[in-house]
Amino acid sequence: METLTTPTDSVFSRLPDPSSGVFTAPLQRPGHVGEDWVEPRQHVYGADENAVWDDLFARQMEVLPGRAASTFLAGLGKLDLGRGGVPEFARLSADLGALTGWSVVPVPMLIPDHVFFWHLANRRFPAGNFIRGRASFDYIEEPDVFHDVFGHVPMLADPIFADYMQAYGRAGWKAMRHNRLKALGALYWYTVEFGLVEEGGALRAYGAGILSGPGEAVFALEAASPNRIRLNVDRVMRTDYVIDDLQPTYFVIESFADLYHQTVERDFDRLYRGLGPGFTYANTAVIDIDDVLHRGTLEYHLRGGRRSGAKPV
Ligand SMILES: [Fe+2]
Numbered sequence: 001m002e003t004l005t006t007p008t009d010s011v012f013s014r015l016p017d018p019s020s021g022v023f024t025a026p027l028q029r030p031g032h033v034g035e036d037w038v039e040p041r042q043h044v045y046g047a048d049e050n051a052v053w054d055d056l057f058a059r060q061m062e063v064l065p066g067r068a069a070s071t072f073l074a075g076l077g078k079l080d081l082g083r084g085g086v087p088e089f090a091r092l093s094a095d096l097g098a099l100t101g102w103s104v105v106p107v108p109m110l111i112p113d114h115v116f117f118w119h120l121a122n123r124r125f126p127a128g129n130f131i132r133g134r135a136s137f138d139y140i141e142e143p144d145v146f147h148d149v150f151g152h153v154p155m156l157a158d159p160i161f162a163d164y165m166q167a168y169g170r171a172g173w174k175a176m177r178h179n180r181l182k183a184l185g186a187l188y189w190y191t192v193e194f195g196l197v198e199e200g201g202a203l204r205a206y207g208a209g210i211l212s213g214p215g216e217a218v219f220a221l222e223a224a225s226p227n228r229i230r231l232n233v234d235r236v237m238r239t240d241y242v243i244d245d246l247q248p249t250y251f252v253i254e255s256f257a258d259l260y261h262q263t264v265e266r267d268f269d270r271l272y273r274g275l276g277p278g279f280t281y282a283n284t285a286v287i288d289i290d291d292v293l294h295r296g297t298l299e300y301h302l303r304g305g306r307r308s309g310a311k312p313v
Contacts, residue, residue: 050085069206075154100162120169151208178272181238225300230291238280
């Protein structure tokens with residue numbers, strides 16, 4: 001059985017040097033960070049910034065009990081992320097390290113794909129250093145420290161999900177060689193950012209994009225508009241996604257062990273060879289092989305979505 005990695009991918013201690021044939025986003029590295037893009041120190045947050053964290057935290061906790069995966073809520077508790085103010089990464093890393101061997105490192109906004117994969121492969125989660133202001137309280141384009149730490153880090157306290165994230169980082173090398181980063185990105189999008197999981201016969205959210213924003217947990221779990229389809233990795237990696245609105249389709253896993261096995265035990269070389277360079281399926285599509293749990297009305301998206309002020313029904 002082939003796995004995500006090949007012998008040439010087995011050394012994750014050194015930062016990979018993407019060959020000239022590999023496309024990487026042209027990000028300009030700020031002068032104060034090194035090749036690893038890690039900030040020399042975490043930003044020191046002022047009282048206003050800590051209050052933004054506290055208010056965002058309180059708002060999410062009105063919505064998430066009964067909607068967030070129990071794994072997420074357990075992680076939130078174990079890491080005590082609601083003790084007040086933006087968590088200090090050193091303390092957070094010590095607690096997380098004791099649970100699953102992960103740490104959290106501060107980075108300036110977006111970082112290049114190969115650097116992101118390298119950190120994940122070494123069980124380091126790169127988190128944005130800045131926090132949104134009051135003017136963009138409800139919606140931000142770039143992930144900030146609230147999205148990254150509140151949304152992602154609790155799941156890293158779970159041993160199986162922690163292993164999945166490391167395997168995902170290792171898988172990045174192969175995707176870059178095959179020039180299929182978009183396909184691997186779709187898998188991240190529909191699992192790590194917008195995934196749903198079955199729990200005792202009900203659906204719960206575990207994706208950071210759902211859990212860190214207002215409204216999407218209710219929409220993803222309870223609205224009639226979106227499709228809810230059982231996760232099929234090959235299908236998901238061919239599926240387009242929107243980054244600036246609620247999702248028309250959510251993919252559901254049976255368990256985190258199921259997610260781990262569906263991905264880590266898959267022959268990705270063969271999958272990449274069979275994939276075209278673009279996406280095959282629109283993000284609204286339901287196709288004949290789908291195991292559909294709920295066929296969405298797509299009403300929200302048909303009415304124009306966020307841009308036209310449509311109700312998320
Ligand atoms: Fe994220």
